[in-house]
Amino acid sequence: MYQPPVDLSTSPNKWIEYLSSGDNRHALPMFTSLLNTVCAYDPVGLGLPYNHLIFSDTLEPLVDAALQILIVTLDHDTSHGDESLLQTGTHENLFINYLSRIHRDEDFGFVLRGFTRLLNNPLVQTYLPNSTKKVQFHQELLVFFWKMCDYNKKFLYYVLKSSDVLEILVPILYHLNDSRADQSRVGLMHIGVFIILLLSGERNFGVRLNKPYTATIPMDIPVFTGTHADLLITVFHKIITTGHQRLQPLFDCLLTILVNVSPYLKTLSMVASTKLLHLLEAFSTPWFLFSSPTNHHLVFFLLEIFNNIIQYQFDGNSNLVYTIIRKRQVFHSLASLPSDYGAIAKSLTKRGHKHLPTGQTEHVETPSMEGSKPALPAEPGTLKATLPDTPGIEKMTGQESAHMSVDLDELTGQVTLNGSEPPPQQQSQTQHPKETPSQSNTPKSPSQNSNSAGRWVPTSDWVNSWKGKLPLQTIMRLLQVLVPQVEKICIDKGLTDESEILKFLQHGTLVGLLPVPHPILIRKYQANAGTTTWFRTYMWGVIYLRNVDPPIWYDTDVKLFEIQRV
Template sequence: MGSGQSSLSYRTAFVQLRNRTQPIDANNDEFWDQFWCDGPTRISDMFASVPGSEIRLLREESPGNLATLCYKAVERLAQIAEASFPTTQDQQTAINCVRLLTRIIPYLFEDPEWRPFFWSVLPAQNESNSQATSSVPLAQTLISSLCDLLFCPDFTVHSLTKPGPENVEDMHTIDSCEYIWEAGVGFAQSPAPNAQHDANRTEIIRLLLVCFSETMYLTQSEARSEVNKWIAFFSGPENRHVLPLFTSLLNVVCAYNPSSSSLPYNHLMFTDSREPLVEVALQVLCVTLEADTHNLDSMEKRRLNSSTSDDSGTNLFLNYLSRIHRDEDFSFILEGISRLLNNPLTQTYLPGSAKKVEMHQELLILFWRICDINKKFMYYVLKSSRVLDVLVPILYHLIEARNDKSQLGLMHIGVFIILLLSGERNFGVRLNKPYTSRTAFDITVFTGNHADLLIIVFHKIITTGHQCLQPLFDCLITIIDNVSPYVKSLSMISASKLLHLTEAFSQPWFLYSAPNNYQLVLFLLEVFNNMIQYQFDGNSCLVYSIIRKRQVFYQLANLPSTDEDIREIMSAHSSLRRRFEVPPDTEEDEPEEEEEDLELDQNEEKATEDTFQDKNKEIVASAGEESTEKKQEEGVELKNGDVAEASPKDEGKEEAAATDKSGNLQTSLVGTPSLASMTTDTAPVGSSADAAERVSGDDLHSHEGPSSPIHTALPPSNDVSGSRQLEETFAVADASKIKEKTDTSSDQKSNEGIAPTDTTKESSKPSKKSQSRRMTTTSTVASSTSTSARTTTTVPWRPTARWVADWREKLPLQTIMRMLQVLVPQVEKICIEKSLKDEPQILKFLQNGTLVGLLPVPHPILIRKYQSNVGTTVWFRTYIWGVVYLRNSDPPIWFDTNVHLFEVQRS
């Protein structure tokens, strides 16, 4: 039968199914067999033969016939899976059943009344099997049958010839662990590639993904409170194939090499059967590793009551992933992910000669989940420079997507991954490796290390990115802050970029336009302090840039702070409050102004220094007198700020989107939680290596400002006995809790950087109910990402003199001002006496200088680490399903259905 005639017959059968006035008997095999014995030969033909409107009509007009059709298709799959030796005809029948269910199931999920249908049981055909089937839901029968078929010899796996009389494989007795699809984790043999096996696997896994997609048709509140039973059963202990399935999916993804052929343009002449399999396997891994089979509300309760134990919802995919520990397995996973991430960056002499794959969003999600679930893997990634093989493509995609509003989800996942990595000392140390890649970045050409690349890319995102990225500024600056104590040297270009950002963020109108904008300046000041105190010797370019831009810091020390001044500033810049705009970056165009720039206005500088020194004395004097009452006051301020951040931002909302290849579909995402709820502050709480053992529940305290006098007054630790040890696990806290850890070392200025000693403390603040309510609404990704309330809130807010005075005292200007007080006169003097006029000579003078004994006591290192919370879990769930929705355009599985987890915009 030809393809066209087959499709026509198939369509006719569907019309008959809808038009029959009486329910069709389930035992009428002659009628039902026409749906899978002579069906379309391609899945695209199936989608063309059965339009969505026909399925909806069938669902509304003949629900009994539609239910019987699904029952019969699942029953037929179960019969084939239970057969000892499925024939070739059985295999084709199974594929046709899979295609039919792939087409129908999304339209059943649309209707809430149909969703429990699959958790009903198969009707008993006779008395003998009535008891056996009465307790098995239809969904479990379907999942079990599909998993059996994924390890069916000569259908989806190679047949293994066994010695002895029992040399024929029986589906009932085979050990699926012997049939893992690819060598890698837990399996050493690499079966020969088979295009037909890959095609059959792809069809079956695609149906599994369709079954899991019930989440798409739930609202945010429903998805938060309900368990995805499909994923729970698939990844649970009742699935006898769960281990070989996990290893097969993971190994197929990580072993895939799209550029394995050395022949140019080979991919244009031959079809790659493995790429579709890798894509769908990667998507199944993402959704199964994302899902905790407990609902999010119960996750929250268990987190608050750690004594509660419930193994009924165990996700074995998460369990197996967390138990991987061999270095060779870690190397295999990391090499596979980095190879695929770097594939779009590959440069060839012949344009288009190498195959390019576009699965970087799923790869980033998978990498994120592996790092979050298996901390040993993350530490393995960080202990060598191979982490840079992941960082560079992330930065590349961030640069490419910065102006595309539909790629906001990609921007967020990339920044979240770097934020997670930046919480570890080794990441900052690895950034010192010289950057020699030939990747075509859309940035200023520079010679330097990977820290320079990171800063230049972040500067480009902030200054030229889409305005919806503004809420990400906190995360970007926090990452730079986290790595700054370990960066040995910055180039002149990256140093000037940091000063340019400081100049932009320190503009009074911007500082006064939102309650927490000042934190961006505070973080940047911490960056400068870290480099001055711990890496001064190698950062002469940064010191020189600070000297050239010293007026920025003088102005920060003397900000206009009266109510009248504030009103005047905000009135003059009222039109700019809705969007942040940076001043022009002219650092690289002013070499001739260096000598003039070094001539000081002695009276102005003297007045500025005197004012700052007077204020500095007051701060230092009060540092030793801080009391518990003061700490509590600071904690209350933070708490109030968090409540304000959690309120819905109804104005200025924009729909974030991820777009498909054609660019005509977009999906919205929920808002992400604030930076404060995604990170933990690390600060010194002791000086010995066993300090962690002394921390108990009595040590809990409210969160303090990261640069408060309490912190800066404490001396650094001189004990390094445990400084090189890495944490084995992260403590998972509530989204509103702030966890304190130590990151200190006595070897604070060594070439190796700073080695941390971690000690844990948690605050006792209650969780924010308003934030959990906000997570159930659909809004733009960028609407609530960070702590800064740079978009309008429901409650009008106005800056006051008292508010400015509160945070201005927290700005850590002491170290920078002291450095300027010492170096500016010396630089000016040497320029006059030796007639130094060019930049290299001044830099050489600064390189040979020292500030030992002249700067304040080195401050403790403060690192803000990412911590898991319910808010990010909700965001990732929506983002993952949005990516899956858009990536499956051929065939368009979900495009014509009404999903509720996110909004779909069609342009």
């Protein structure tokens, strides 16, 4: 066994050098054998209850080893750009070459069925407890699925055009929800979110989320009747509000995913609508906004989600519209956010227990929700050196217009709001296509530059630099039109029932009353050196920990971890 170097261009991976080098005539049979072994494996077999307790499964260790060898040999260095995609050092990686050239639908179907069967296996519930065999290599499967989608775009598109993509999404959401409070599974949280971010960059994924969801997997989330989009929002809300504080770097990714799919969500349940408004309410409190130089980015993402749904899917989203009207004070408070020094200082002294953590050193308790277990604070030194930091969302994504027939510059140049200039986020997107709106909207304040080594000190100039760019026009126009109508019908008809108000909103329209629809912008994942290093470290960490019994690393030179006493 071999520890991979940080820079594969100077010292090629020996696994790849031997198994997938150009002069190895066994490379193709080896690759196809490994792929067939993994994707054809059915741990349930004939489906007889408790058969795995009576008969030993000799195939599982083979599949385990085949899967680990596959993900190791498909490792490569992306720091030199796209031209090195099929190269590792000076040797051609035939495994990546073969994987990228798979193109037949029947082959894609075979691979996808293997993924869905194995990813859903641990989630299968029967009337007889523990009656079916459960495999434990879901982390390796997720790494392999990521590599399959990354190296073979035709496979990614095949997955997205099939409703089977939801059979991949549901087990990922299950693992995310189940792992959110366990700091030993922070790597699993990251790869699950990265995969969904990759999928969300394609329109078909957002469209597929409208398929009704039938709860068949036990998850500690509120019961709802709705779609897979409702499930996605509910699980993400759970991660943000009850996950441990080391997950905060993922908040931008989670909200970016919701922004990407929001223009295609035809109808949200009341549960999901309430969750979205709760996130905005929590993130828009002055204390939270002023306590970090980047927290306001989350508000920009959430407002973009609301704007996309209102502008493109208003007719079917009466639940969300009703929730916005009911929580309208959140938007009014955001529009009138104080920016004077006294108000900033006063807000920072009101550090309550109901706010979300800000990522600072001390831990802020958040109340557990819907009966879930509260997250435990991180112990000093725990897992600190296990995985490298993931890059910011602006380095992981690049923006694309969803209107592929029209140039992005033309679209952003045409958009106006009530005769004014184009909104700031669209101006900045034209000039800086690889930045997120929230970041491109936010110039650095003097205090941020000069005091970066010390404690963050917000200033009035800093607040005013982004406050005026909050995209509130669409929502404020909606409230201006609908709130008087709802109040009038409630008074005239004496309505107090929520369902009657929802019926009224279902038949309402805002055609011609809202600002000109903004262009749909999708933030697609882009390969970068940061995530490549992260995946490599995570992959070897998983392999190391999955092979400690028997102790194959004992008395070897493999040293992936260092234990430090605290």
